[in-house]
Amino acid sequence: MNDRGERVSAGERAVRMPLMQSGNLGIVVPVLAASPGAGATTVAAALADAAQIRGCAVLLVDTADGARSGLARAARTEGPARPGPRPGSRMRYSWRAQALLARAETTSATLNAADLPPPPYWLPPGHRVRATVVDLASDPWSIATNPAAGAGAWLAPVGGGTHPIVVVRPSLPGVIHAEQILARLEYWGRRGSVALPCRLVVVGVRKWPAQVAASAGARVQALIPTTVFLPHDSGLAVEGVTASVTPPGLRDPLKGLLDQILGPSPGGPVETTETRDRSRWRIRRARLDAGEPTPS
Numbered sequence: 001m002n003d004r005g006e007r008v009s010a011g012e013r014a015v016r017m018p019l020m021q022s023g024n025l026g027i028v029v030p031v032l033a034a035s036p037g038a039g040a041t042t043v044a045a046a047l048a049d050a051a052q053i054r055g056c057a058v059l060l061v062d063t064a065d066g067a068r069s070g071l072a073r074a075a076r077t078e079g080p081a082r083p084g085p086r087p088g089s090r091m092r093y094s095w096r097a098q099a100l101l102a103r104a105e106t107t108s109a110t111l112n113a114a115d116l117p118p119p120p121y122w123l124p125p126g127h128r129v130r131a132t133v134v135d136l137a138s139d140p141w142s143i144a145t146n147p148a149a150g151a152g153a154w155l156a157p158v159g160g161g162t163h164p165i166v167v168v169r170p171s172l173p174g175v176i177h178a179e180q181i182l183a184r185l186e187y188w189g190r191r192g193s194v195a196l197p198c199r200l201v202v203v204g205v206r207k208w209p210a211q212v213a214a215s216a217g218a219r220v221q222a223l224i225p226t227t228v229f230l231p232h233d234s235g236l237a238v239e240g241v242t243a244s245v246t247p248p249g250l251r252d253p254l255k256g257l258l259d260q261i262l263g264p265s266p267g268g269p270v271e272t273t274e275t276r277d278r279s280r281w282r283i284r285r286a287r288l289d290a291g292e293p294t295p296s
Helices: 010-016 040-053 140-145 150-155 172-190 210-215 218-226 234-239 248-262 272-289
Strands: 027-033 058-062 081-083 089-096 099-106 131-136 165-168 199-203 228-230
Touching: 027 040, 027 140, 027 150, 027 248, 040 058, 040 089, 040 099, 040 131, 040 165, 040 199, 040 228, 040 248, 131 150, 140 150, 140 172, 165 172, 172 210, 172 218, 199 218, 199 248, 228 248
Parallel strands: 027 131, 027 165, 058 099, 058 131, 165 199, 199 228
Antiparallel strands: 081 089, 089 099
């Protein structure tokens, strides 16, 4: 039974569990594409860059198979790995400027949803961040159908706050897909299993096409007034996300969204405790490279 006296299935209980003990992840921002190719990876990279520039320690989570990931070139060099929670799995950590980039790897031919560890496991032992940005690279329809599986676990409410963002194509099929995703997530949201999306982000245009906005369903319509628009960037369109910082034209429109989620920009360097965390992680990284155990 839940707190409203409703019977809760085992599956629904599983959805609620993953993020209960993950305070070190800070504020969690899952980025979900309403349809394939909407630009979720670009938005995740731009959010992570903008957050670290404003002085926040950031974890950027890549849930895709490394061979197919849009974040495959997001770091200049591959960092160390530590064993994953399942046989044949490992966690790879690299630096994207000041942000820690985490990726799950497997010795199998492909990375499946079952290979993705629960959210707290993505952060190295003893490390903490102000914000965790998650590129939910799995099929959005599958995530919304069963958030308990794989990458969907990042949508569960967490003490620091979970603020999902849906990236939408500025087209009629795009808003139809977004409405479908929001409807499915609404079902889980009513049960307290997931946090509902707080914003829509559209990549490639500066405003909604009139016909598209007029045709949107009720759930999308409710979020249209606060939509964030990221303009087309020819460099990213050709090269994708690289280790270089995302252009200001993509980061600047996200400032208001970050103010809403993280609070006003402190306008200074990363806090001393977070800087110290990174120094400690450098030591752990050296130990991982040397095959030595790291303290928890």
